[in-house]
Amino acid sequence: MLSKSLTAPILPAAPCPAAAAGRADACPEEEFRAFYDRTAPQLRAYLARCSGNSSVVADLIQESYFRLLRSGFRGQGEEHRKNYLFRIATNLLTDLFRRRRGAESTQMEARPVMAPDDRLNLRADLSAALGTLSPRDRQLLWLAYVEEASHRDIARITGLRESSIRSMIFRARARLAGRLREAGFRPAQGGKA
Amino acid sequence: MSTPVCRRAEEVRRAARDSAWTDELRVHVAGCAACGEEALLASFFAQLASETSDLPPLPDAGSVRLAGLLSLRRARAVRLARALSIATALAWTCGGAAAAVVALRAWPLPGARLAALAGAIPRPAVAWLVASPGSALLAFGAGLLIALLAVGALDPEPAPNVS
Numbered sequence: 379m380l381s382k383s384l385t386a387p388i389l390p391a392a393p394c395p396a397a398a399a400g401r402a403d404a405c406p407e408e409e410f411r412a413f414y415d416r417t418a419p420q421l422r423a424y425l426a427r428c429s430g431n432s433s434v435v436a437d438l439i440q441e442s443y444f445r446l447l448r449s450g451f452r453g454q455g456e457e458h459r460k461n462y463l464f465r466i467a468t469n470l471l472t473d474l475f476r477r478r479r480g481a482e483s484t485q486m487e488a489r490p491v492m493a494p495d496d497r498l499n500l501r502a503d504l505s506a507a508l509g510t511l512s513p514r515d516r517q518l519l520w521l522a523y524v525e526e527a528s529h530r531d532i533a534r535i536t537g538l539r540e541s542s543i544r545s546m547i548f549r550a551r552a553r554l555a556g557r558l559r560e561a562g563f564r565p566a567q568g569g570k571a
Numbered sequence: 572m573s574t575p576v577c578r579r580a581e582e583v584r585r586a587a588r589d590s591a592w593t594d595e596l597r598v599h600v601a602g603c604a605a606c607g608e609e610a611l612l613a614s615f616f617a618q619l620a621s622e623t624s625d626l627p628p629l630p631d632a633g634s635v636r637l638a639g640l641l642s643l644r645r646a647r648a649v650r651l652a653r654a655l656s657i658a659t660a661l662a663w664t665c666g667g668a669a670a671a672v673v674a675l676r677a678w679p680l681p682g683a684r685l686a687a688l689a690g691a692i693p694r695p696a697v698a699w700l701v702a703s704p705g706s707a708l709l710a711f712g713a714g715l716l717i718a719l720l721a722v723g724a725l726d727p728e729p730a731p732n733v734s
């Protein structure tokens with residue numbers, strides 16, 4: 379979960395003194411491994427679900443941590459550093475969508491609304507439902523619902539204005555809810571949806 | 572437009588995420604459009620987040636770090652080589668200037684002729700350089716200092732492309 383009480387901005391970066399000299403090896407291996415073990419599974423899920431393409435995930439993970447190491451960014455704690463990592467990953471996703479506009483990512487975006495009788499059958503179909511949204515909507519909803527990031531953190535991660543996050547999430551929610559209802563998805567134990 | 576937000580939305584979200592529903596909350600969700608939507612979305616994301624079987628395996632932390640470090644060291648070596656080139660060029664320039672000053676002091680006549688020829692060079696500067704015995708050394712030291720500062724001021728690491 380991303381920090382909700384985060385008060386310091388993600389950018390500009392606040393590198394630690396040693397890392398300010400651009401020394402990634404200032405981040406000891408044990409420390410890096412612990413940070414990686416805690417954050418990589420979440421980052422992988424974020425990248426996979428928001429890119430809709432598992433084949434690029436390993437490269438994006440590698441590149442995200444590489445850029446984090448290169449920046450020497452330590453932040454004001456692990457959550458701050460994790461937000462920064464997610465921001466890097468979000469920028470990589472944005473680059474990926476730009477490069478692939480017209481290719482597979484937009485095929486995914488352009489996917490028609492699922493037919494009402496095409497019932498969601500969990501697993502791949504859940505991803506497919508998310509894939510009917512725009513990349514930005516996917517990121518916003520993933521950060522809000524899975525990472526439980528505050529609007530402020532979402533704004534920092536996505537580079538959007540904090541004041542517009544609320545309404546953007548609101549609209550994205552409505553779009554996804556509509557798709558899920560059309561597909562016949564029901565909350566596990568939530569009563570009537 | 573979507574449904575308005577309900578004050579129990581957060582509670583519903585937690586219940587959907589943790590699959591911890593109470594009967595009372597279930598009844599509320601059944602009658603509240605906002606919470607119905609919240610439950611739908613929260614449940615959807617909870618299931619999607621827990622589903623990892625279709626995700627690629629994570630790269631090993633050690634290899635991620637090692638690849639990053641190797642790449643960084645390559646970049647650092649390139650920057651160091653560039654800094655050394657600059658420092659070498661500056662050192663040669665300073666050495667040449669110092670040699671010229673020494674030559675001007677040792678042979679005042681050709682020095683004066685050279686100074687006269689070099690109309691573009693301000694006279695006071697030439698006079699100052701020629702005037703004191705330590706000036707050549709001072710000029711050399713200043714040049715070296717500039718070279719060292721230039722090397723030290725080189726950005727060791729470009730900012731990440733996260734704008």
Ligand SMILES: [Zn+2]
Pocket residue numbers: 577578579580599600603604605606607
């Ligand atoms: Zn409600």
